[in-house]
Amino acid sequence: xxxxxxxxxHKITKRGQNVTFRCDPISEHNRLYWxxxxxxxxxxxLTYFQNEAQLxxxxxxxxxxxxxxxxGSFSTLEIQRTEQGDSAMYLCASSVTGVSGxxxxxxxxxxLTVV
Amino acid sequence: AQTVTQSQPEMSVQEAETVxxxxxxxxxxxxxxxxxxxxxxxxxxxxxxxxxxxxxxNATENRFSVNFQxxxxxxxxKISDSQLGDAAMxxxxxxxxxxxxxxxxxxxxxxxxKS
Numbered sequence: 001x002x003x004x005x006x007x008x009x010h011k012i013t014k015r016g017q018n019v020t021f022r023c024d025p026i027s028e029h030n031r032l033y034w035x036x037x038x039x040x041x042x043x044x045x046l047t048y049f050q051n052e053a054q055l056x057x058x059x060x061x062x063x064x065x066x067x068x069x070x071x072g073s074f075s076t077l078e079i080q081r082t083e084q085g086d087s088a089m090y091l092c093a094s095s096v097t098g099v100s101g102x103x104x105x106x107x108x109x110x111x112l113t114v115v
Numbered sequence: 116a117q118t119v120t121q122s123q124p125e126m127s128v129q130e131a132e133t134v135x136x137x138x139x140x141x142x143x144x145x146x147x148x149x150x151x152x153x154x155x156x157x158x159x160x161x162x163x164x165x166x167x168x169x170x171x172x173n174a175t176e177n178r179f180s181v182n183f184q185x186x187x188x189x190x191x192x193k194i195s196d197s198q199l200g201d202a203a204m205x206x207x208x209x210x211x212x213x214x215x216x217x218x219x220x221x222x223x224x225x226x227x228x229k230s
Binding site for chain 1: 218
């Protein structure tokens with residue numbers, strides 16, 4: 001199965017440290033999304049890429065957050081100087097353009113705990 | 116900005132019975148898509164059913180069907196013959212038909228299935 005894969009699945013870090021998450025989308029999916037989900041809440045949009053271009057960023061994405069998709073394939077989400085409020089699940093998703101409204105597929109998420 | 120509201124934080128259903136989960140949304144757009152996603156505990160979010168706003172016919176997928184009321188901006192999910200495996204968090208989501216169409220999620224409804 002070549003679904004959306006995320007790594008690591010779980011990360012515990014000390015406040016102030018930097019963390020990086022990686023997402024590998026479904027092959028040939030040119031759109032890639034990052035969402036954040038806290039316990040008991042729905043996912044909140046962070047940013048999305050079409051190929052290597054970052055086309056939209058949410059106001060939730062503070063300057064401590066940076067996302068890249070250098071070759072239009074995998075993506076990384078880095079959080080610098082982590083804070084306890086960053087503790088959440090970070091979801092990656094992908095889709096393919098060409099058919100408006102087509103399905104967005106999600107990965108299993110990367111859990112971040114900041115202590 | 117579009118918003119999605121799920122007014123039922125938690126629902127319970129007896130195995131083999133039918134349950135309906137509610138969702139309302141707010142938008143000024145005419146071209147959009149609506150989705151129900153299922154997220155089992157600690158597992159991947161998967162698509163249950165989708166509805167195109169331009170279609171009058173309600174979508175169905177096996178035991179899952181929707182009641183789409185465009186004028187009322189309502190999009191409920193009916194699960195028939197509930198099974199233990201249906202227990203999960205269910206999210207209603209909206210997606211604009213415009214380019215850059217990210218998903219906007221509701222807060223979710225926890226569905227418990229009793230045997």
